[in-house]
Amino acid sequence: MPEIQLFKVLLALVVVVPRVLAQSPIFGQVGSMHCVVQGNSTHGIKFRSFSVETSSSTSTTKSSTSTTKSSTSTTKSSTTTTKSSTSTTKSSTTTTKSSTTTTATTTTSASSGTACTVTAIAQVSSATASCTSIVISNLAVPSSTTLNLSKLKTGTTVTFEGKTTFAFTDWDSDLIDIGGEDITIIGAPGSIIDGNGQAWWDGQGSNGGVTKPDHFITLKSTGTSLLQNLHIQNWPVHCFDITSSSGTTITGLTLDNSAGNAPNAASGGLPAAHNSDGFDVSSSTNLIITSTTVINQDDCVAVTSGNNITVSNMVCDGGHGLSIGSIGGKSNNDVSDVLFTNSIVRNSQNGARIKTNSGTTGTVTNIEWSNIQVSNISIYGIDIQQDYLNGGPTGTPTNGVIINGITMSNITGTAASSAQNYFILCGSGSCSNFDFVNVAITGGSDDSCNFTPTSGNFKCT
Numbered sequence: 001m002p003e004i005q006l007f008k009v010l011l012a013l014v015v016v017v018p019r020v021l022a023q024s025p026i027f028g029q030v031g032s033m034h035c036v037v038q039g040n041s042t043h044g045i046k047f048r049s050f051s052v053e054t055s056s057s058t059s060t061t062k063s064s065t066s067t068t069k070s071s072t073s074t075t076k077s078s079t080t081t082t083k084s085s086t087s088t089t090k091s092s093t094t095t096t097k098s099s100t101t102t103t104a105t106t107t108t109s110a111s112s113g114t115a116c117t118v119t120a121i122a123q124v125s126s127a128t129a130s131c132t133s134i135v136i137s138n139l140a141v142p143s144s145t146t147l148n149l150s151k152l153k154t155g156t157t158v159t160f161e162g163k164t165t166f167a168f169t170d171w172d173s174d175l176i177d178i179g180g181e182d183i184t185i186i187g188a189p190g191s192i193i194d195g196n197g198q199a200w201w202d203g204q205g206s207n208g209g210v211t212k213p214d215h216f217i218t219l220k221s222t223g224t225s226l227l228q229n230l231h232i233q234n235w236p237v238h239c240f241d242i243t244s245s246s247g248t249t250i251t252g253l254t255l256d257n258s259a260g261n262a263p264n265a266a267s268g269g270l271p272a273a274h275n276s277d278g279f280d281v282s283s284s285t286n287l288i289i290t291s292t293t294v295i296n297q298d299d300c301v302a303v304t305s306g307n308n309i310t311v312s313n314m315v316c317d318g319g320h321g322l323s324i325g326s327i328g329g330k331s332n333n334d335v336s337d338v339l340f341t342n343s344i345v346r347n348s349q350n351g352a353r354i355k356t357n358s359g360t361t362g363t364v365t366n367i368e369w370s371n372i373q374v375s376n377i378s379i380y381g382i383d384i385q386q387d388y389l390n391g392g393p394t395g396t397p398t399n400g401v402i403i404n405g406i407t408m409s410n411i412t413g414t415a416a417s418s419a420q421n422y423f424i425l426c427g428s429g430s431c432s433n434f435d436f437v438n439v440a441i442t443g444g445s446d447d448s449c450n451f452t453p454t455s456g457n458f459k460c461t
Protein backbone atom coordinates (compact mmCIF):
# COMPACT_ATOMS: atom_id res chain seq x y z
CA MET A 1 0.00 0.00 0.00
CA PRO A 2 1.42 3.41 -0.88
CA GLU A 3 2.39 5.27 2.23
CA ILE A 4 -0.06 8.07 1.79
CA GLN A 5 -2.98 5.62 1.70
CA LEU A 6 -1.68 3.76 4.66
CA PHE A 7 -1.50 7.02 6.50
CA LYS A 8 -5.14 7.74 5.63
CA VAL A 9 -6.25 4.38 6.86
CA LEU A 10 -4.33 4.79 10.04
CA LEU A 11 -5.72 8.27 10.50
CA ALA A 12 -9.24 6.97 9.99
CA LEU A 13 -8.60 4.31 12.57
CA VAL A 14 -7.33 6.84 15.05
CA VAL A 15 -10.66 8.54 14.76
CA VAL A 16 -12.98 5.57 14.39
CA VAL A 17 -11.50 2.88 16.57
CA PRO A 18 -11.60 4.70 19.88
CA ARG A 19 -15.24 5.61 19.22
CA VAL A 20 -16.20 2.08 18.38
CA LEU A 21 -14.39 0.85 21.40
CA ALA A 22 -15.94 3.45 23.65
CA GLN A 23 -19.36 2.26 22.50
CA SER A 24 -18.54 -1.40 22.69
CA PRO A 25 -20.18 -3.10 25.63
CA ILE A 26 -16.98 -4.98 26.34
CA PHE A 27 -14.79 -1.95 26.56
CA GLY A 28 -17.52 -0.23 28.50
CA GLN A 29 -16.78 -2.65 31.32
CA VAL A 30 -13.07 -2.75 31.03
CA GLY A 31 -12.52 0.36 33.05
CA SER A 32 -9.40 -0.56 34.91
CA MET A 33 -7.89 -2.55 32.11
CA HIS A 34 -5.41 -0.85 29.91
CA CYS A 35 -6.85 -0.77 26.50
CA VAL A 36 -4.81 -1.79 23.57
CA VAL A 37 -4.74 1.02 21.14
CA GLN A 38 -1.81 3.17 21.93
CA GLY A 39 -1.84 6.37 19.98
CA ASN A 40 1.46 7.95 19.11
CA SER A 41 1.05 11.48 17.99
CA THR A 42 4.34 11.41 16.16
CA HIS A 43 3.82 8.24 14.19
CA GLY A 44 0.11 7.90 13.79
CA ILE A 45 -1.14 4.84 15.61
CA LYS A 46 0.45 1.83 17.14
CA PHE A 47 -1.48 -1.38 17.10
CA ARG A 48 -0.72 -3.82 19.74
CA SER A 49 -1.84 -7.33 18.88
CA PHE A 50 -5.14 -5.98 17.90
CA SER A 51 -6.98 -7.62 15.10
CA VAL A 52 -4.61 -10.44 15.88
CA GLU A 53 -7.34 -12.35 17.64
CA THR A 54 -8.73 -14.02 14.57
CA SER A 55 -5.56 -14.25 12.61
CA SER A 56 -3.30 -15.25 15.43
CA SER A 57 -5.45 -18.07 16.58
CA THR A 58 -5.64 -19.30 13.03
CA SER A 59 -1.94 -19.30 12.58
CA THR A 60 -1.40 -20.65 16.04
CA THR A 61 -3.56 -23.56 15.04
CA LYS A 62 -1.57 -23.89 11.89
CA SER A 63 1.70 -23.87 13.68
CA SER A 64 0.50 -26.38 16.16
CA THR A 65 -0.83 -28.55 13.39
CA SER A 66 2.58 -28.71 11.91
CA THR A 67 3.99 -29.35 15.36
CA THR A 68 1.54 -32.13 15.81
CA LYS A 69 2.26 -33.59 12.43
CA SER A 70 5.95 -33.68 12.81
CA SER A 71 5.79 -34.91 16.34
CA THR A 72 3.74 -37.90 15.31
CA SER A 73 6.92 -39.13 13.84
CA THR A 74 8.89 -37.68 16.74
CA THR A 75 7.94 -40.19 19.32
CA LYS A 76 11.00 -41.97 18.11
CA SER A 77 12.86 -39.42 16.06
CA SER A 78 14.25 -36.28 17.48
CA THR A 79 15.43 -34.72 14.28
CA THR A 80 11.85 -34.03 13.38
CA THR A 81 11.24 -32.44 16.75
CA THR A 82 13.72 -29.78 15.87
CA LYS A 83 11.95 -29.26 12.61
CA SER A 84 8.66 -28.82 14.32
CA SER A 85 9.93 -26.07 16.55
CA THR A 86 11.30 -24.34 13.51
CA SER A 87 7.91 -24.37 11.90
CA THR A 88 6.36 -23.04 15.09
CA THR A 89 8.75 -20.14 14.99
CA LYS A 90 8.02 -19.51 11.37
CA SER A 91 4.33 -19.27 11.83
CA SER A 92 4.62 -16.96 14.79
CA THR A 93 6.54 -14.65 12.52
CA THR A 94 3.59 -14.77 10.19
CA THR A 95 1.32 -13.88 13.06
CA THR A 96 3.30 -10.77 13.76
CA LYS A 97 3.08 -9.75 10.16
CA SER A 98 -0.63 -10.22 9.95
CA SER A 99 -1.20 -8.07 12.99
CA THR A 100 0.20 -5.06 11.27
CA THR A 101 -1.67 -5.55 8.02
CA THR A 102 -5.16 -6.76 8.92
CA THR A 103 -6.84 -3.65 10.05
CA ALA A 104 -10.22 -4.44 8.55
CA THR A 105 -11.21 -7.01 11.14
CA THR A 106 -10.30 -4.78 14.01
CA THR A 107 -13.74 -3.84 15.14
CA THR A 108 -15.38 -7.19 14.58
CA SER A 109 -12.66 -9.06 16.39
CA ALA A 110 -12.87 -6.59 19.24
CA SER A 111 -16.30 -7.97 20.00
CA SER A 112 -15.22 -11.61 19.90
CA GLY A 113 -12.15 -11.14 22.04
CA THR A 114 -10.19 -8.21 23.27
CA ALA A 115 -6.59 -7.52 23.95
CA CYS A 116 -5.66 -6.24 27.35
CA THR A 117 -2.59 -5.29 29.27
CA VAL A 118 -2.34 -6.20 32.93
CA THR A 119 -0.04 -4.08 35.05
CA ALA A 120 -1.68 -4.67 38.44
CA ILE A 121 -3.02 -7.83 40.05
CA ALA A 122 -6.53 -6.38 40.36
CA GLN A 123 -6.80 -6.38 36.56
CA VAL A 124 -6.22 -10.12 36.18
CA SER A 125 -9.74 -11.40 36.76
CA SER A 126 -11.41 -9.02 34.33
CA ALA A 127 -8.68 -9.63 31.76
CA THR A 128 -9.01 -13.41 31.93
CA ALA A 129 -12.80 -13.14 31.82
CA SER A 130 -12.97 -11.03 28.69
CA CYS A 131 -9.68 -10.95 26.82
CA THR A 132 -8.06 -13.39 24.47
CA SER A 133 -4.82 -11.49 24.05
CA ILE A 134 -3.37 -10.61 27.42
CA VAL A 135 -0.09 -8.87 28.09
CA ILE A 136 1.24 -9.21 31.62
CA SER A 137 3.49 -6.21 31.87
CA ASN A 138 5.94 -5.70 34.74
CA LEU A 139 3.45 -7.19 37.15
CA ALA A 140 4.34 -7.28 40.86
CA VAL A 141 2.22 -10.03 42.40
CA PRO A 142 1.58 -9.13 46.04
CA SER A 143 1.80 -11.57 48.94
CA SER A 144 -0.97 -14.12 49.59
CA THR A 145 -1.88 -14.00 45.92
CA THR A 146 -1.72 -16.51 43.09
CA LEU A 147 -1.44 -15.13 39.59
CA ASN A 148 -4.61 -16.84 38.46
CA LEU A 149 -4.60 -17.61 34.74
CA SER A 150 -6.28 -20.95 35.35
CA LYS A 151 -9.41 -20.34 33.30
CA LEU A 152 -8.19 -18.60 30.20
CA LYS A 153 -10.68 -18.28 27.41
CA THR A 154 -10.15 -20.82 24.65
CA GLY A 155 -7.48 -19.63 22.24
CA THR A 156 -6.03 -17.00 24.55
CA THR A 157 -2.49 -15.74 24.14
CA VAL A 158 -0.74 -14.47 27.24
CA THR A 159 2.50 -12.58 26.77
CA PHE A 160 4.76 -11.87 29.72
CA GLU A 161 6.77 -8.73 29.23
CA GLY A 162 9.19 -6.96 31.52
CA LYS A 163 9.74 -8.47 34.94
CA THR A 164 7.05 -10.39 36.77
CA THR A 165 7.77 -10.57 40.50
CA PHE A 166 6.25 -12.25 43.56
CA ALA A 167 6.14 -11.08 47.15
CA PHE A 168 6.90 -13.59 49.90
CA THR A 169 4.05 -15.45 51.59
CA ASP A 170 4.53 -18.17 54.18
CA TRP A 171 2.14 -20.58 52.44
CA ASP A 172 2.06 -23.65 50.25
CA SER A 173 -0.09 -22.39 47.37
CA ASP A 174 1.35 -22.24 43.90
CA LEU A 175 2.20 -18.77 42.66
CA ILE A 176 1.03 -19.03 39.06
CA ASP A 177 -1.87 -21.14 37.80
CA ILE A 178 -2.21 -21.50 34.06
CA GLY A 179 -5.01 -23.40 32.37
CA GLY A 180 -7.14 -23.47 29.28
CA GLU A 181 -7.63 -24.93 25.83
CA ASP A 182 -5.56 -23.90 22.81
CA ILE A 183 -3.64 -21.41 24.87
CA THR A 184 -0.34 -19.77 24.02
CA ILE A 185 1.93 -18.44 26.74
CA ILE A 186 4.83 -16.39 25.45
CA GLY A 187 7.79 -14.65 27.04
CA ALA A 188 8.58 -11.42 25.23
CA PRO A 189 12.28 -10.86 24.48
CA GLY A 190 14.08 -9.81 27.65
CA SER A 191 11.18 -10.69 29.92
CA ILE A 192 11.79 -12.46 33.25
CA ILE A 193 9.48 -14.29 35.59
CA ASP A 194 11.25 -14.15 38.95
CA GLY A 195 9.85 -16.32 41.75
CA ASN A 196 11.75 -14.54 44.52
CA GLY A 197 12.96 -17.94 45.71
CA GLN A 198 15.57 -16.29 47.93
CA ALA A 199 12.76 -15.30 50.30
CA TRP A 200 11.89 -19.00 50.88
CA TRP A 201 15.17 -20.86 50.35
CA ASP A 202 16.49 -22.45 53.50
CA GLY A 203 18.25 -25.52 52.12
CA GLN A 204 15.32 -27.78 53.04
CA GLY A 205 13.06 -27.50 50.01
CA SER A 206 9.86 -29.45 50.55
CA ASN A 207 11.35 -31.46 53.43
CA GLY A 208 10.80 -28.83 56.11
CA GLY A 209 11.63 -25.35 57.24
CA VAL A 210 9.68 -22.42 55.86
CA THR A 211 6.28 -23.26 54.34
CA LYS A 212 6.80 -22.95 50.61
CA PRO A 213 4.67 -23.01 47.48
CA ASP A 214 4.93 -26.67 46.44
CA HIS A 215 5.21 -25.66 42.81
CA PHE A 216 5.83 -22.26 41.36
CA ILE A 217 3.66 -22.80 38.28
CA THR A 218 0.78 -25.21 37.72
CA LEU A 219 -0.12 -25.91 34.10
CA LYS A 220 -3.30 -27.63 32.92
CA SER A 221 -3.48 -27.00 29.22
CA THR A 222 -5.43 -28.90 26.62
CA GLY A 223 -6.33 -28.73 22.95
CA THR A 224 -3.25 -27.51 21.13
CA SER A 225 -1.35 -25.31 23.52
CA LEU A 226 2.09 -23.72 23.44
CA LEU A 227 4.48 -22.30 26.01
CA GLN A 228 7.35 -20.51 24.41
CA ASN A 229 10.42 -18.46 25.34
CA LEU A 230 9.65 -17.95 29.00
CA HIS A 231 12.64 -17.04 31.12
CA ILE A 232 11.96 -18.20 34.66
CA GLN A 233 14.32 -17.83 37.60
CA ASN A 234 14.52 -18.24 41.38
CA TRP A 235 11.50 -20.44 42.05
CA PRO A 236 10.91 -21.42 45.70
CA VAL A 237 10.80 -25.27 45.46
CA HIS A 238 9.60 -27.22 42.38
CA CYS A 239 9.05 -25.14 39.26
CA PHE A 240 6.42 -26.62 36.89
CA ASP A 241 3.61 -28.93 37.88
CA ILE A 242 2.24 -30.11 34.54
CA THR A 243 -0.78 -32.17 35.31
CA SER A 244 -3.86 -33.31 33.41
CA SER A 245 -2.46 -31.60 30.35
CA SER A 246 -2.59 -32.79 26.77
CA GLY A 247 -1.49 -31.60 23.35
CA THR A 248 0.95 -29.08 24.75
CA THR A 249 4.32 -28.01 23.37
CA ILE A 250 6.82 -26.29 25.62
CA THR A 251 9.73 -24.80 23.72
CA GLY A 252 12.55 -22.36 24.16
CA LEU A 253 12.27 -21.93 27.92
CA THR A 254 15.07 -21.07 30.30
CA LEU A 255 14.66 -22.20 33.90
CA ASP A 256 17.52 -20.71 35.86
CA ASN A 257 17.78 -21.44 39.55
CA SER A 258 21.57 -21.05 39.62
CA ALA A 259 21.31 -18.42 42.35
CA GLY A 260 20.15 -21.25 44.64
CA ASN A 261 23.44 -23.19 44.37
CA ALA A 262 25.17 -21.04 46.97
CA PRO A 263 24.35 -21.51 50.65
CA ASN A 264 22.54 -18.70 52.44
CA ALA A 265 22.16 -17.69 56.08
CA ALA A 266 19.30 -20.16 56.60
CA SER A 267 20.69 -23.19 54.77
CA GLY A 268 23.45 -24.32 57.14
CA GLY A 269 26.07 -24.55 54.43
CA LEU A 270 23.85 -26.46 51.98
CA PRO A 271 22.78 -25.02 48.65
CA ALA A 272 19.99 -22.59 49.49
CA ALA A 273 17.57 -24.04 46.93
CA HIS A 274 16.48 -27.67 47.30
CA ASN A 275 13.93 -29.97 45.57
CA SER A 276 13.90 -27.46 42.75
CA ASP A 277 12.62 -29.79 39.98
CA GLY A 278 12.32 -28.12 36.59
CA PHE A 279 9.31 -29.98 35.14
CA ASP A 280 7.16 -32.40 37.12
CA VAL A 281 4.79 -34.17 34.75
CA SER A 282 1.81 -36.26 35.83
CA SER A 283 -1.37 -37.59 34.19
CA SER A 284 -0.49 -35.82 30.96
CA THR A 285 -0.53 -36.97 27.37
CA ASN A 286 0.84 -35.85 24.01
CA LEU A 287 3.31 -33.45 25.60
CA ILE A 288 6.47 -32.06 24.07
CA ILE A 289 9.18 -30.31 26.07
CA THR A 290 11.97 -29.16 23.82
CA SER A 291 14.87 -26.74 23.36
CA THR A 292 14.93 -25.78 27.01
CA THR A 293 17.68 -25.15 29.55
CA VAL A 294 17.19 -26.05 33.20
CA ILE A 295 19.75 -25.02 35.81
CA ASN A 296 18.63 -26.30 39.19
CA GLN A 297 19.20 -28.59 42.19
CA ASP A 298 16.84 -31.55 41.55
CA ASP A 299 15.26 -33.40 38.61
CA CYS A 300 15.49 -31.57 35.32
CA VAL A 301 12.37 -33.37 34.16
CA ALA A 302 10.51 -35.93 36.29
CA VAL A 303 7.63 -37.85 34.75
CA THR A 304 5.54 -39.67 37.34
CA SER A 305 2.59 -40.64 35.15
CA GLY A 306 1.27 -40.01 31.66
CA ASN A 307 1.59 -41.20 28.10
CA ASN A 308 3.30 -40.06 24.89
CA ILE A 309 5.74 -37.48 26.16
CA THR A 310 8.80 -36.31 24.22
CA VAL A 311 11.59 -34.39 25.91
CA SER A 312 14.28 -33.25 23.50
CA ASN A 313 17.10 -30.80 22.99
CA MET A 314 17.45 -30.10 26.67
CA VAL A 315 20.40 -28.76 28.60
CA CYS A 316 20.13 -29.92 32.19
CA ASP A 317 22.71 -28.43 34.54
CA GLY A 318 23.25 -28.94 38.25
CA GLY A 319 20.28 -31.18 39.01
CA HIS A 320 19.34 -34.84 39.17
CA GLY A 321 18.91 -35.62 35.48
CA LEU A 322 16.16 -36.82 33.15
CA SER A 323 13.95 -38.97 35.31
CA ILE A 324 10.97 -41.25 35.40
CA GLY A 325 9.57 -41.28 38.91
CA SER A 326 9.31 -41.77 41.56
CA ILE A 327 6.53 -44.16 40.54
CA GLY A 328 4.05 -45.79 42.91
CA GLY A 329 1.77 -44.82 45.74
CA LYS A 330 0.26 -41.86 43.90
CA SER A 331 -3.15 -41.35 42.33
CA ASN A 332 -1.76 -42.33 38.91
CA ASN A 333 1.11 -44.82 38.72
CA ASP A 334 1.29 -45.57 35.02
CA VAL A 335 3.77 -44.02 32.66
CA SER A 336 4.26 -45.07 29.06
CA ASP A 337 5.80 -43.96 25.77
CA VAL A 338 8.27 -41.38 26.98
CA LEU A 339 11.26 -40.36 24.89
CA PHE A 340 14.20 -38.33 26.21
CA THR A 341 16.47 -37.45 23.36
CA ASN A 342 19.24 -35.23 21.98
CA SER A 343 20.09 -33.69 25.30
CA ILE A 344 22.95 -32.72 27.56
CA VAL A 345 22.98 -33.53 31.26
CA ARG A 346 25.91 -32.03 33.13
CA ASN A 347 27.10 -31.32 36.68
CA SER A 348 24.25 -33.50 37.84
CA GLN A 349 23.73 -36.35 40.30
CA ASN A 350 22.35 -38.64 37.57
CA GLY A 351 22.03 -38.76 33.80
CA ALA A 352 19.07 -41.01 33.07
CA ARG A 353 17.06 -42.65 35.83
CA ILE A 354 13.95 -44.55 36.83
CA LYS A 355 13.02 -44.71 40.49
CA THR A 356 10.05 -46.66 41.80
CA ASN A 357 8.66 -46.73 45.30
CA SER A 358 9.03 -49.66 47.63
CA GLY A 359 5.93 -51.73 48.30
CA THR A 360 3.76 -49.95 45.69
CA THR A 361 2.31 -50.91 42.32
CA GLY A 362 2.41 -49.30 38.89
CA THR A 363 3.70 -49.68 35.34
CA VAL A 364 6.62 -48.13 33.48
CA THR A 365 6.32 -49.07 29.83
CA ASN A 366 8.22 -48.17 26.68
CA ILE A 367 10.64 -45.51 27.85
CA GLU A 368 13.61 -44.45 25.76
CA TRP A 369 16.66 -42.31 26.30
CA SER A 370 18.71 -41.68 23.17
CA ASN A 371 21.58 -39.38 22.25
CA ILE A 372 22.25 -38.14 25.74
CA GLN A 373 25.62 -36.59 26.50
CA VAL A 374 26.48 -36.61 30.19
CA SER A 375 29.37 -35.02 32.07
CA ASN A 376 30.45 -34.55 35.69
CA ILE A 377 27.85 -36.99 37.02
CA SER A 378 28.21 -37.33 40.78
CA ILE A 379 26.07 -40.39 41.69
CA TYR A 380 24.82 -42.58 38.80
CA GLY A 381 25.22 -42.15 35.03
CA ILE A 382 22.32 -44.52 34.43
CA ASP A 383 20.16 -45.42 37.39
CA ILE A 384 17.19 -47.78 37.58
CA GLN A 385 16.17 -48.56 41.13
CA GLN A 386 13.07 -50.02 42.70
CA ASP A 387 13.77 -49.36 46.36
CA TYR A 388 12.62 -45.82 47.07
CA LEU A 389 10.86 -45.08 50.33
CA ASN A 390 10.06 -41.59 51.59
CA GLY A 391 12.26 -40.08 48.93
CA GLY A 392 15.36 -42.18 49.63
CA PRO A 393 16.67 -45.65 48.69
CA THR A 394 16.35 -48.58 51.11
CA GLY A 395 18.70 -50.93 49.29
CA THR A 396 15.97 -53.60 49.09
CA PRO A 397 14.01 -53.51 45.79
CA THR A 398 10.36 -54.55 45.52
CA ASN A 399 8.58 -55.76 42.39
CA GLY A 400 5.12 -54.20 42.44
CA VAL A 401 5.97 -51.62 39.81
CA ILE A 402 6.51 -53.36 36.48
CA ILE A 403 9.23 -51.89 34.27
CA ASN A 404 8.89 -53.18 30.73
CA GLY A 405 10.52 -51.91 27.54
CA ILE A 406 13.45 -49.64 28.34
CA THR A 407 15.73 -48.43 25.57
CA MET A 408 19.01 -46.66 26.18
CA SER A 409 20.86 -45.78 23.03
CA ASN A 410 23.92 -43.61 22.51
CA ILE A 411 24.31 -42.47 26.09
CA THR A 412 27.88 -41.30 26.49
CA GLY A 413 30.10 -39.18 28.65
CA THR A 414 31.75 -39.01 32.03
CA ALA A 415 31.00 -39.51 35.68
CA ALA A 416 33.10 -38.39 38.64
CA SER A 417 35.44 -41.06 40.06
CA SER A 418 33.33 -41.27 43.21
CA ALA A 419 30.22 -41.97 41.11
CA GLN A 420 28.92 -45.20 39.56
CA ASN A 421 28.52 -45.20 35.80
CA TYR A 422 25.62 -47.67 35.99
CA PHE A 423 23.34 -48.78 38.77
CA ILE A 424 20.42 -51.15 38.16
CA LEU A 425 18.48 -52.55 41.10
CA CYS A 426 15.33 -54.32 39.88
CA GLY A 427 12.79 -56.19 41.98
CA SER A 428 12.41 -59.90 41.47
CA GLY A 429 10.95 -60.41 37.97
CA SER A 430 9.73 -56.84 37.60
CA CYS A 431 12.13 -55.72 34.85
CA SER A 432 11.91 -56.95 31.27
CA ASN A 433 12.82 -56.03 27.70
CA PHE A 434 15.73 -53.71 28.26
CA ASP A 435 17.61 -52.80 25.09
CA PHE A 436 20.87 -50.93 25.73
CA VAL A 437 22.92 -49.95 22.68
CA ASN A 438 26.07 -47.84 22.56
CA VAL A 439 25.99 -46.89 26.19
CA ALA A 440 29.40 -45.68 27.29
CA ILE A 441 29.72 -43.69 30.47
CA THR A 442 33.19 -43.71 31.97
CA GLY A 443 35.05 -42.34 34.96
CA GLY A 444 32.95 -43.87 37.72
CA SER A 445 33.60 -47.11 39.57
CA ASP A 446 31.81 -49.99 41.32
CA ASP A 447 29.07 -50.32 38.73
CA SER A 448 26.28 -52.58 39.87
CA CYS A 449 23.47 -54.18 37.86
CA ASN A 450 21.23 -56.97 39.15
CA PHE A 451 19.44 -57.19 35.81
CA THR A 452 21.13 -57.64 32.43
CA PRO A 453 19.57 -55.92 29.42
CA THR A 454 17.93 -58.45 27.14
CA SER A 455 19.42 -56.98 23.98
CA GLY A 456 22.09 -54.59 22.79
CA ASN A 457 25.82 -54.46 23.45
CA PHE A 458 25.79 -53.22 27.04
CA LYS A 459 28.25 -54.42 29.66
CA CYS A 460 27.57 -53.22 33.15
CA THR A 461 31.20 -53.09 34.26
Ligand SMILES: *[C@@H]1O[C@H](CO)[C@@H](O)[C@H](O)[C@H]1NC(C)=O
Binding pocket: 038, 039, 040, 041, 042, 043, 046
Ligand atom coordinates in the same frame (compact mmCIF):
# COMPACT_ATOMS: atom_id res chain seq x y z
C1 LIG B 1 6.16 7.31 19.75
O1 LIG B 1 7.14 7.66 18.82
C2 LIG B 1 8.31 8.19 19.41
C3 LIG B 1 9.21 8.69 18.30
O2 LIG B 1 9.54 7.65 17.40
C4 LIG B 1 8.97 7.09 20.24
O3 LIG B 1 10.12 7.59 20.87
C5 LIG B 1 7.99 6.64 21.28
O4 LIG B 1 8.55 5.52 21.99
C6 LIG B 1 6.69 6.20 20.65
N1 LIG B 1 5.73 5.90 21.68
C7 LIG B 1 5.01 4.80 21.65
C8 LIG B 1 4.05 4.63 22.76
O5 LIG B 1 5.11 3.96 20.77
Ligand SMILES: *[C@@H]1O[C@H](CO)[C@@H](O)[C@H](O)[C@H]1NC(C)=O
Binding pocket: 125, 128, 129, 148, 149, 150, 151, 152
Ligand atom coordinates in the same frame (compact mmCIF):
# COMPACT_ATOMS: atom_id res chain seq x y z
C1 LIG C 1 -9.18 -18.29 39.32
O1 LIG C 1 -9.99 -17.58 38.44
C2 LIG C 1 -11.10 -18.32 37.93
C3 LIG C 1 -11.80 -17.45 36.92
O2 LIG C 1 -10.87 -17.03 35.96
C4 LIG C 1 -12.01 -18.75 39.04
O3 LIG C 1 -13.04 -19.53 38.54
C5 LIG C 1 -11.20 -19.55 40.07
O4 LIG C 1 -12.01 -19.83 41.18
C6 LIG C 1 -10.00 -18.75 40.52
N1 LIG C 1 -9.16 -19.61 41.36
C7 LIG C 1 -8.84 -19.27 42.58
C8 LIG C 1 -8.01 -20.24 43.34
O5 LIG C 1 -9.21 -18.22 43.10
Ligand SMILES: *[C@@H]1O[C@H](CO)[C@@H](O)[C@H](O)[C@H]1NC(C)=O
Binding pocket: 067, 068, 069, 070, 071, 072, 075, 247, 248, 285, 286, 287, 288, 308
Ligand atom coordinates in the same frame (compact mmCIF):
# COMPACT_ATOMS: atom_id res chain seq x y z
C1 LIG D 1 1.89 -38.15 20.64
O1 LIG D 1 2.00 -36.75 20.89
C2 LIG D 1 2.30 -36.02 19.73
C3 LIG D 1 2.56 -34.60 20.15
O2 LIG D 1 1.45 -34.02 20.73
C4 LIG D 1 1.17 -36.16 18.74
O3 LIG D 1 1.49 -35.48 17.57
C5 LIG D 1 0.96 -37.62 18.41
O4 LIG D 1 -0.16 -37.78 17.58
C6 LIG D 1 0.75 -38.42 19.68
N1 LIG D 1 0.74 -39.84 19.36
C7 LIG D 1 -0.27 -40.60 19.68
C8 LIG D 1 -0.11 -42.04 19.30
O5 LIG D 1 -1.28 -40.17 20.23
Ligand SMILES: *[C@@H]1O[C@H](CO)[C@@H](O)[C@H](O)[C@H]1NC(C)=O
Binding pocket: 318, 346, 347, 348, 349, 376, 378
Ligand atom coordinates in the same frame (compact mmCIF):
# COMPACT_ATOMS: atom_id res chain seq x y z
C1 LIG E 1 30.54 -30.89 38.94
O1 LIG E 1 29.20 -30.86 39.36
C2 LIG E 1 29.03 -30.37 40.68
C3 LIG E 1 27.54 -30.48 40.99
O2 LIG E 1 27.18 -31.84 41.04
C4 LIG E 1 29.54 -28.96 40.79
O3 LIG E 1 29.43 -28.52 42.12
C5 LIG E 1 30.97 -28.89 40.33
O4 LIG E 1 31.38 -27.55 40.29
C6 LIG E 1 31.10 -29.49 38.94
N1 LIG E 1 32.49 -29.54 38.56
C7 LIG E 1 32.92 -28.96 37.47
C8 LIG E 1 34.36 -29.11 37.18
O5 LIG E 1 32.17 -28.31 36.73
Ligand SMILES: *[C@@H]1O[C@H](CO)[C@@H](O)[C@H](O)[C@H]1NC(C)=O
Binding pocket: 342, 343, 370, 371, 372, 373, 410
Ligand atom coordinates in the same frame (compact mmCIF):
# COMPACT_ATOMS: atom_id res chain seq x y z
C1 LIG F 1 25.01 -39.55 20.08
O1 LIG F 1 24.54 -38.53 20.97
C2 LIG F 1 25.29 -37.34 20.88
C3 LIG F 1 24.82 -36.42 21.99
O2 LIG F 1 23.49 -36.11 21.89
C4 LIG F 1 25.13 -36.74 19.49
O3 LIG F 1 25.88 -35.57 19.39
C5 LIG F 1 25.58 -37.74 18.45
O4 LIG F 1 25.31 -37.24 17.16
C6 LIG F 1 24.85 -39.07 18.64
N1 LIG F 1 25.42 -40.06 17.75
C7 LIG F 1 24.67 -40.75 16.91
C8 LIG F 1 25.38 -41.76 16.09
O5 LIG F 1 23.45 -40.57 16.80
